[in-house]
Amino acid sequence: MSDGDDHGIRFGRIAAMLPVKDIQRARDFYTSVLGFTTTFQNGDPVGFMILKRDQAELHLTLQPRHRAPPFNVAHMMVGDVDAFYALCERHGLRIIKRLANKDYGLRAFVFEDPDGNRIDVGQPL
Structure with missing residues (x-):
């Protein structure tokens, strides 16, 4: 597809998949602290698990041996970044x-x- 011909392909949503060591603890954090709602879960x-709030969607995957990388794994836009920072x-x-105000706007x-x-x-x- 590098030739610029996309054959009319349209892309739908894409969501971040976050690996977590304890999926219930992660769910509690995202729902209780950040106000997400659990909309789907799978497995026994x-x-x-899928979590949603407004237009944001996060997918959590249980990975008991997860070691977080030293870089950002997701980018989230919010309506009041100062309030979100204070919440954190x-x-x-x-x-x-x-x-901080960044030079990229x-x-x-x-x-x-x-x-x-x-x-x-x-x-x-």
Whole structure:
């Protein structure tokens, strides 16, 4: 497809898949702290879960030996980045990059979820 002919292909949603060591703990974090809703889960015990809030969607996959990489695994746009940053601070989340206005037109920061997954959060300036 590098020739520019996409044959009329249209892409639908794409969601971040976050590996987690304890899927119930991760669900509790994303639902209780960040306000997501569990819309699907699969397995017995549960090994996969879909969480949604507004237009955001996250997929959690149980990976008991997960070791988080030292880079951002997802980027999330929000309507009030200052309020979201304050929420992260209130809940004692590790902040990797502090809230700042970036030269690429976003006010942004990076935090880690309880499994060490780094998420970049931004709002247009």
